[in-house]
Amino acid sequence: MSPIMPGTPLPLALAEVFINFRTAELSTIACDGTPVTVEVLPLWQPALGRFLVTATIGLPHKAYNARRNPRVSLLYSDPTASGLDYPPIVLVQGEATVSDVTTWDDELAECWHAVYTKQPNGLHAKGRAGRWLIDWYFVRVKIHITPTRIRWWPNANQETPPLEVAA
Amino acid sequence: MSVSSELARALDDFPSAVLTVIDSDGYPVSIRCTAAYHTTGLVIRPVPGWVELEPGRACLMGHSHNQDLWDLCAVLSRGSLVEMRGTFEFRPETFSRTSGGSIVEFISWFRRARRAAKTYLRRSGIDRPRVPWALIAAAKSDADRSRSSDCRP
Numbered sequence: 001m002s003p004i005m006p007g008t009p010l011p012l013a014l015a016e017v018f019i020n021f022r023t024a025e026l027s028t029i030a031c032d033g034t035p036v037t038v039e040v041l042p043l044w045q046p047a048l049g050r051f052l053v054t055a056t057i058g059l060p061h062k063a064y065n066a067r068r069n070p071r072v073s074l075l076y077s078d079p080t081a082s083g084l085d086y087p088p089i090v091l092v093q094g095e096a097t098v099s100d101v102t103t104w105d106d107e108l109a110e111c112w113h114a115v116y117t118k119q120p121n122g123l124h125a126k127g128r129a130g131r132w133l134i135d136w137y138f139v140r141v142k143i144h145i146t147p148t149r150i151r152w153w154p155n156a157n158q159e160t161p162p163l164e165v166a167a
Numbered sequence: 168m169s170v171s172s173e174l175a176r177a178l179d180d181f182p183s184a185v186l187t188v189i190d191s192d193g194y195p196v197s198i199r200c201t202a203a204y205h206t207t208g209l210v211i212r213p214v215p216g217w218v219e220l221e222p223g224r225a226c227l228m229g230h231s232h233n234q235d236l237w238d239l240c241a242v243l244s245r246g247s248l249v250e251m252r253g254t255f256e257f258r259p260e261t262f263s264r265t266s267g268g269s270i271v272e273f274i275s276w277f278r279r280a281r282r283a284a285k286t287y288l289r290r291s292g293i294d295r296p297r298v299p300w301a302l303i304a305a306a307k308s309d310a311d312r313s314r315s316s317d318c319r320p
Binding site for chain 2 (some may be wrong): 032064103121131149
């Protein structure tokens with residue numbers, strides 16, 4: 001499938017979901033072919049036409065999986081704390097690329113800001129001992145997801161046929 | 168307690184579950200569903216026509232959080248999907264609590280994560296990188312400030 005190019009117009013309802021949802025369900029494919037789904041806090045990068053998810057190297061399986069098989073998906077289906085009334089469910093399928101280990105750059109700065117904005121009690125460390133114990137959490141790999149297909153359900157009812165963003 | 172009944176009990180804590188399978192193009196596809204305990208697995212409902220479910224590898228998860236993206240709770244089960252007389256049943260093979268749980272589960276999770284991080288660095292052939300604590304603390308302070316200014320009348 002071809003990537004959905006940056007600048008492809010998206011319905012406003014989808015943009016609101018990508019900006020305001022706290023979590024999405026990221027699915028990767030394990031080495032035995034089993035899909036594995038975990039909740040993540042993705043960052044939408046509309047100017048680049050992609051999504052960014054980060055993984056701590058302490059919980060690296062989604063990165064290992066995405067490196068081995070770049071086909072992944074993000075389901076936006078839990079509107080808790082989004083402030084949106086009756087938002088749609090959105091399914092983004094795409095191709096992932098996984099970065100090397102990093103602890104800081106412009107993208108991670110944006111991610112940490114998003115994390116601490118949406119999760120006020122988000123993990124942080126004070127003091128030498130705390131930092132020694134938890135430093136692994138802040139050592140990250142970046143998973144960039146370029147969408148190849150976006151389907152959505154305006155009434156959040158996945159029993160009905162989806163609408164689709166034209167590539 | 169069987170894996171099926173343990174999973175069914177854990178999923179009772181969530182309003183719905185997320186079932187993920189692989190579609191004909193090789194991409195994961197997820198649906199919101201309910202999963203009801205049956206002697207051999209969990210019956211998945213509804214099964215929308217558009218998803219074209221096929222028997223095969225699958226996972227079933229549930230997760231929740233509060234308004235502050237805290238009180239995180241998540242469970243994950245890997246297994247397979249089988250078709251039985253027109254309905255689909257998820258047959259779990261593993262069950263794990265990926266967030267939430269008891270303090271013992273948290274300590275075990277924490278130790279595993281530290282070990283996994285060391286393994287990741289060793290396999291990548293890199294030294295333990297320095298974490299820019301001051302920048303991370305500034306990101307948190309900045310987020311705290313922008314949140315409190317958003318709350319002002």
